[in-house]
Amino acid sequence: MQARFTTDEIAAAALRIVDESGVGGLSMRSLAAALGTGPMTLYNYVADKEGLEELVVAAIVAEVKLPETTGDWQQDCYAIASAMWRGIRSHPAAIPLVLTRRMSSSTGFMAAEALISALGRASLDDRDRLAAFHALLGFVTGSAQADLAGPLVAARIGNVAGDDYPNVEALSRVAADTTVEDDFDRGLRMLIDGIASHRRVRRRR
Known part of the structure; x- marks a missing residue:
C-alpha cells in the first residue's frame, strides 16, 4: 500500500506545530489533527514522540544552506557556523530539541560533518580538532539560546x-x-582566530 504521507511532509507539519505552539504542543494527537488523520497512522512512520522530535530537528537541518567549500579553512568554519546559527535561530521554539536531539540520529550530522571537515584542513591533531569542534558547536547553540x-x-x-x-x-x-x-x-571570529592562534603555537613547538 502506498504511504499516505512522506516523511518530509510529517517533519514539516511537526515543525510548524513547534513553531506555533512550542515543544509542549507537539504530540501524536496534535500532529495527526494537523495532517487530517488518526494518531495510529503516524506509528507507521515513527515509533514515539522522540521520533517526532528527531524529525523536527531533521527538518531544521534540511533548511540549513551550507556554503561551498573554499581553500580557506577559517572562512569555511565561519560560513558553516553562521549557516547553522541562522538555521537554528529561525525556529526559536525548537531550540531545546536542537540541543537534545541533534545527535540522536544521522539526520543531524550534515552540518557537523561539514564543520569537522573544515577543521580537518586546519592541521590540528585529533584532540585539538575535537575541542575546536565542541567550542564552535557550543558557541553556535549557546548564541542561539541567548538570542531568546x-x-x-x-x-x-x-x-x-x-x-x-x-x-x-x-x-x-x-x-x-x-x-x-x-x-x-x-x-x-574571535573564537576561530583563537583556534588558528593555537594551531600556530603548536606547530612552532
Missing part, C-alpha cells in the same frame, strides 16, 4: 546589578546596544 533573551534581559540584568556589580552593569549596557548579529559575528 534579547535586549530586555540585558537591561534587567543591568538594573539588578546596579552599583554592587559595576562590571556586570557596564557590560549589560553594551549588550543592550549591540545587535545579536554583530555580537555573534564578533564572537565567532
Whole structure:
C-alpha cells in the first residue's frame, strides 16, 4: 500500500506545530489533527514522540544552506557556523530539541560533518580538532539560546546589578546596544582566530 504521507511532509507539519505552539504542543494527537488523520497512522512512520522530535530537528537541518567549500579553512568554519546559527535561530521554539536531539540520529550530522571537515584542513591533531569542534558547536547553540533573551534581559540584568556589580552593569549596557548579529559575528571570529592562534603555537613547538 502506498504511504499516505512522506516523511518530509510529517517533519514539516511537526515543525510548524513547534513553531506555533512550542515543544509542549507537539504530540501524536496534535500532529495527526494537523495532517487530517488518526494518531495510529503516524506509528507507521515513527515509533514515539522522540521520533517526532528527531524529525523536527531533521527538518531544521534540511533548511540549513551550507556554503561551498573554499581553500580557506577559517572562512569555511565561519560560513558553516553562521549557516547553522541562522538555521537554528529561525525556529526559536525548537531550540531545546536542537540541543537534545541533534545527535540522536544521522539526520543531524550534515552540518557537523561539514564543520569537522573544515577543521580537518586546519592541521590540528585529533584532540585539538575535537575541542575546536565542541567550542564552535557550543558557541553556535549557546548564541542561539541567548538570542531568546534579547535586549530586555540585558537591561534587567543591568538594573539588578546596579552599583554592587559595576562590571556586570557596564557590560549589560553594551549588550543592550549591540545587535545579536554583530555580537555573534564578533564572537565567532574571535573564537576561530583563537583556534588558528593555537594551531600556530603548536606547530612552532
